[in-house]
Amino acid sequence: MSRFFSKIITDIDPYVPGEQPKDKKYIKLNTNENPYPPTDNIYRAIEEAKRDIRLYPDPENQNLKNEIAGYYQIEENQVFVGNGSDEVLAFCFLAFFSEKKIAFADITYSFYPVYAKLLNVEYESIPLCDDFTLDLKRYRESDLPLIIVNPNAPTGAYVEIPEIERLLREKRDRLMIVDEAYIDFGGETCIPLIKNYDNLLIVQTMSKSRSLAGLRVGFAMGNKELIDGLNKVKNSFNSYTVDRIAEKVAIEAMKDEDYFNEITKKIMDTRERTIEALENLKFSVIPSKANFVFARHPLRDAEELFHALKERGILVRYFKRPRIDQYLRISIGTDEEMAIFIERLTTILKEE
Amino acid sequence: MSRFFSKIITDIDPYVPGEQPKDKKYIKLNTNENPYPPTDNIYRAIEEAKRDIRLYPDPENQNLKNEIAGYYQIEENQVFVGNGSDEVLAFCFLAFFSEKKIAFADITYSFYPVYAKLLNVEYESIPLCDDFTLDLKRYRESDLPLIIVNPNAPTGAYVEIPEIERLLREKRDRLMIVDEAYIDFGGETCIPLIKNYDNLLIVQTMSKSRSLAGLRVGFAMGNKELIDGLNKVKNSFNSYTVDRIAEKVAIEAMKDEDYFNEITKKIMDTRERTIEALENLKFSVIPSKANFVFARHPLRDAEELFHALKERGILVRYFKRPRIDQYLRISIGTDEEMAIFIERLTTILKEE
Numbered sequence: 001m002s003r004f005f006s007k008i009i010t011d012i013d014p015y016v017p018g019e020q021p022k023d024k025k026y027i028k029l030n031t032n033e034n035p036y037p038p039t040d041n042i043y044r045a046i047e048e049a050k051r052d053i054r055l056y057p058d059p060e061n062q063n064l065k066n067e068i069a070g071y072y073q074i075e076e077n078q079v080f081v082g083n084g085s086d087e088v089l090a091f092c093f094l095a096f097f098s099e100k101k102i103a104f105a106d107i108t109y110s111f112y113p114v115y116a117k118l119l120n121v122e123y124e125s126i127p128l129c130d131d132f133t134l135d136l137k138r139y140r141e142s143d144l145p146l147i148i149v150n151p152n153a154p155t156g157a158y159v160e161i162p163e164i165e166r167l168l169r170e171k172r173d174r175l176m177i178v179d180e181a182y183i184d185f186g187g188e189t190c191i192p193l194i195k196n197y198d199n200l201l202i203v204q205t206m207s208k209s210r211s212l213a214g215l216r217v218g219f220a221m222g223n224k225e226l227i228d229g230l231n232k233v234k235n236s237f238n239s240y241t242v243d244r245i246a247e248k249v250a251i252e253a254m255k256d257e258d259y260f261n262e263i264t265k266k267i268m269d270t271r272e273r274t275i276e277a278l279e280n281l282k283f284s285v286i287p288s289k290a291n292f293v294f295a296r297h298p299l300r301d302a303e304e305l306f307h308a309l310k311e312r313g314i315l316v317r318y319f320k321r322p323r324i325d326q327y328l329r330i331s332i333g334t335d336e337e338m339a340i341f342i343e344r345l346t347t348i349l350k351e352e
Numbered sequence: 353m354s355r356f357f358s359k360i361i362t363d364i365d366p367y368v369p370g371e372q373p374k375d376k377k378y379i380k381l382n383t384n385e386n387p388y389p390p391t392d393n394i395y396r397a398i399e400e401a402k403r404d405i406r407l408y409p410d411p412e413n414q415n416l417k418n419e420i421a422g423y424y425q426i427e428e429n430q431v432f433v434g435n436g437s438d439e440v441l442a443f444c445f446l447a448f449f450s451e452k453k454i455a456f457a458d459i460t461y462s463f464y465p466v467y468a469k470l471l472n473v474e475y476e477s478i479p480l481c482d483d484f485t486l487d488l489k490r491y492r493e494s495d496l497p498l499i500i501v502n503p504n505a506p507t508g509a510y511v512e513i514p515e516i517e518r519l520l521r522e523k524r525d526r527l528m529i530v531d532e533a534y535i536d537f538g539g540e541t542c543i544p545l546i547k548n549y550d551n552l553l554i555v556q557t558m559s560k561s562r563s564l565a566g567l568r569v570g571f572a573m574g575n576k577e578l579i580d581g582l583n584k585v586k587n588s589f590n591s592y593t594v595d596r597i598a599e600k601v602a603i604e605a606m607k608d609e610d611y612f613n614e615i616t617k618k619i620m621d622t623r624e625r626t627i628e629a630l631e632n633l634k635f636s637v638i639p640s641k642a643n644f645v646f647a648r649h650p651l652r653d654a655e656e657l658f659h660a661l662k663e664r665g666i667l668v669r670y671f672k673r674p675r676i677d678q679y680l681r682i683s684i685g686t687d688e689e690m691a692i693f694i695e696r697l698t699t700i701l702k703e704e
Contacts, residue, residue: 002577004497004527004551006450014587017411028407037406046398046597053566053601054389055380056559058372083435086590094470098358111591118446118588120472145356175356199356207408214405214596225354235366236470238438244566245398245597249405 008118015114018317027340029331030315032153032182032292034211036263036334038249039256045248057244059235064242067251068219072191078221080230081250083241085181085205085218088230090115091237092201092220095229096145096175097121103144105134107324109153109179128323132286132294133157139167149179151187154319154329156288158187165190168197175226177201182290184209184264185271191221198223208291209264210253217242217250267291271332277342278330281349292331294324300349302326308348314341360470367466370669379692381683382667384505384534384644386563388615388686390601391608397600409596411587416594419603420571424543430573432582433602435593437533437557437570440582442467443589444553444572447581448497448527449473455496457486459676461505461531480675484638484646485509491519501531503539506671506681508640510539517542520549527578529553534642536561536616537623543573550575560643561616562605569594569602619643623684629694630682633701644683646676652701654678660700666693 001010018031065079082088093115101122104112116123124144129135132155139146146167151158168176180202183189193200201222207213220230234241242250253260275285275293283295296302306318306328317329332338353362370383417431434440445467453474456464468475476496481487484507491498498519503510520528532554535541545552553574559565572582586593594602605612627637627645635647648654658670658680669681684690 002550002581003525004448004578005581006446006448006452008450009447009581009584012584012588014584015591016587017408017591020408020410022410022414031408033408034406037403042405043402046402049566050395050398051389053394054386054563056369056372056383056385056565057568058374059369062374083595084590084592086592090589094358095361096356096358098360100358114588118585173355198354211406213408214401216409216592216595226356229354229357229361232361232364232366233470235368236364236466237442238436239367239369240436240438240568243435243568243595243598246595 012117013114015111019315021315024313026313026315027333027337028315029333029337029341030317031213032208032290032331033213034208034263034267034291035332035337036211036266038211038253039259041252041256042249045252046245049245049248053244055244057240057242057247059239061242061247064247064250067254068221071254072221074191074194074221075224077224078194078227080220080227080234081242082218082220082234084207084216085179085203086111087241088203088218088220089179090119091230091233092177092203093119093121095233101144102147103139103142104147105152107132107152107155109149110319112147128155134159136163136167140170143171143174145175147177147179149181151182151185151289153182153290154292154317154324155286155294156182156290156292157286158289161188161190161193165193168193168200172197172199175199175201177203179203181205181208184260185291186268186289194222198225201226206250206253209260210250211263212250212253215246215249217246267332270335270338273335274330274332274338274342277338281342281346292329294327294329296327297349302328305345305348309344312344312348314344364469365466367463371667373667376665378665378667379685379689380667381685381689381693382669383565384560384642384683385565386560386615386619386643387684387689388563388618390563390605391611393604393608394601397604398597401597401600405596409592409594409599411591413594413599416599416602419606420573423606424573426543426546426573427576429576430546430579432572432579432586433594434570434572434586436559436568437531437555438463439593440555440570440572441531442471443582443585444529444555445471445473447585448578453496454499455491455494456499457504459484459504459507461501462671464499480507486511488515488519492522495523495526497527499529499531501533503534503641505534505642506644506669506676506679507638507646508534508642508644509638510641513540513542513545517545520545520552524549524551527551527553529555531555533557533560536612537643538620538641546574550577553578558602558605561612562602563615564602564605567598567601569598619684622687622690625687626682626684626690626694629690633694633698644681646679646681648679649701654680657697657700661696664696664700666696
């Protein structure tokens with residue numbers, strides 16, 4: 001421990017992202033990336049952007065905000081953009097939660113408790129029900145600001161819009177953040193609720209459905225006042241968070257609607273086939289509206305399966321944490337990748 | 353003021369970056385960008401990076417760290433990288449200064465007081481001497497952690513290495529951050545001091561001398577323990593701050609040493625010619641080791657000159673702040689741009 005560290009450092013316990021292996025080529029089903037690359041349209045954007053690379057980007061990223069606002073039919077001042085949705089969420093914690101107490105599920109995106117410790121936020125964990133759905137009754141009873149991931153990570157479980165609206169309506173003085181990182185794989189976004197609820201902020205990302213994990217673009221949508229708060233925090237932290245290339249490429253990706261529909265449908269179809277194959281292997285699989293599935297085998301230890309798969313060139317995600325330490329989170333790849341995954345998994349299950 | 357804001361928001365007063373105008377084409381001498389674009393080598397990097405854009409970047413950005421470490425002949429674990437040096441500085445405030453009191457000059461990079469308010473840091477302003485050099489005696493007397501910009505912004509004034517070493521040596525339990533954003537334009541970096549002083553952290557950027565303002569890459573160098581602290585904070589805020597394209601392009605830019613030497617020399621030569629031309633127009637100019645000059649006219653109001661230049665298509669930076677409200681900060685452009693600047697300025701001075 002360095003004598004120069006602030007008090008904050010003693011307490012924090014950083015987030016550990018899924019492995020980005022460098023040792024060999026794996027079938028990567030561990031970080032919920034999109035198996036399909038973006039279209040060549042992004043190349044045109046890169047060509048344009050690199051010409052002015054010596055100049056700072058627009059600190060407002062106004063063109064990107066306009067594109068997102070147009071796409072979702074909301075106002076331009078209802079959009080905030082950042083360097084990945086992780087950064088957007090960090091700014092949310094600073095802008096809305098610092099020195100307050102909030103609530104989120106015990107099993108959800110594991111970055112939330114990390115932000116909380118770093119940014120001076122207390123939190124209450126609300127346990128998921130036994131079937132890993134959100135315990136909506138307890139959310140309704142609580143007065144604390146909420147974060148909900150919908151569909152939830154790492155479970156894939158989905159909450160219907162009327163339930164979200166009920167939470168918003170019954171506690172209008174409570175802010176609720178809905179993290180929709182995985183919404184494009186079969187869920188319905190609650191963006192249309194923005195106009196009636198000033199206590200709703202939605203966070204999305206281009207890393208999953210838009211195939212741009214390598215580029216780092218996330219965004220938030222909500223009432224103008226909430227967006228103003230995020231802008232104030234961002235402009236007190238880093239004036240230029242989304243670079244010239246990322247901005248232009250993200251705009252192209254938003255425009256590629258046919259391709260977006262095509263690949264998200266493909267991934268959903270592959271997900272359903274994967275669930276069927278896993279169930280044939282006796283796994284129980286939580287119903288998923290995300291680009292991953294969360295599954296356990298009744299007889300085989302999840303951590304052992306994780307290692308056995310890794311040895312055979314397949315990376316999935318394993319969380320050694322209470323309640324979920326017998327589950328594997330498996331990102332949905334291409335049909336070919338999933339066929340190989342199921343084949344190797346079948347072999348592993350036959351062993352011993 | 354939204355009922356959902358954290359206490360932090362009431363207090364903060366965001367940084368305002370220099371204008372990135374959208375209304376018309378200006379000669380931009382207002383944000384210290386490099387007038388020369390990077391070489392075509394960066395295009396090769398972009399080609400490579402875009403192939404894997406659907407995958408997350410390496411969260412450690414190890415290849416970029418290795419490149420920087422090799423360039424400056426330090427260890428790989430003595431390098432931290434981030435999304436522009438502004439983000440790196442924000443992480444420094446969190447990692448080392450939160451809930452503490454620090455000191456920096458009254459006239460220096462105006463983002464420091466903004467970070468301080470956002471991230472719960474008290475600060476003491478140490479006034480520059482009348483000639484706008486650092487008041488080194490007062491820095492030596494203080495026990496507070498320090499941030500020094502060298503050369504200073506927006507003045508361009510430079511502190512010699514032995515003075516910096518003296519500060520480090522006399523107070524070994526005080527952390528000192530040296531922000532070397534402008535060091536490559538004629539100053540000498542204090543990177544070699546890292547091996548003897550664990551109380552030194554240096555911050556640099558690719559936005560100025562490496563022509564990559566549009567891409568957002570900054571870095572810090574120091575003792576491994578300090579770098580570990582920055583990594584802990586970064587990994588509690590955003591796992592992937594430098595994207596795939598930015599990382600590869602930054603690596604190419606570090607490799608372009610001949611070009612780097614050529615353009616930094618060109619900019620220094622243009623700076624000296626600009627200073628001469630300004631002095632011929634009766635300006636007093638602070639001796640500068642940066643890619644900008646800070647100048648005042650004995651008879652003409654700086655704010656009026658700023659507006660008159662803007663009307664004539666030239667943007668410079670004006671700060672309406674005590675002690676410097678009669679100065680203009682003028683970034684060094686190409687010889688052609690500076691010739692036009694001097695010509696239009698001459699016209700303006702003849703008017704009235």
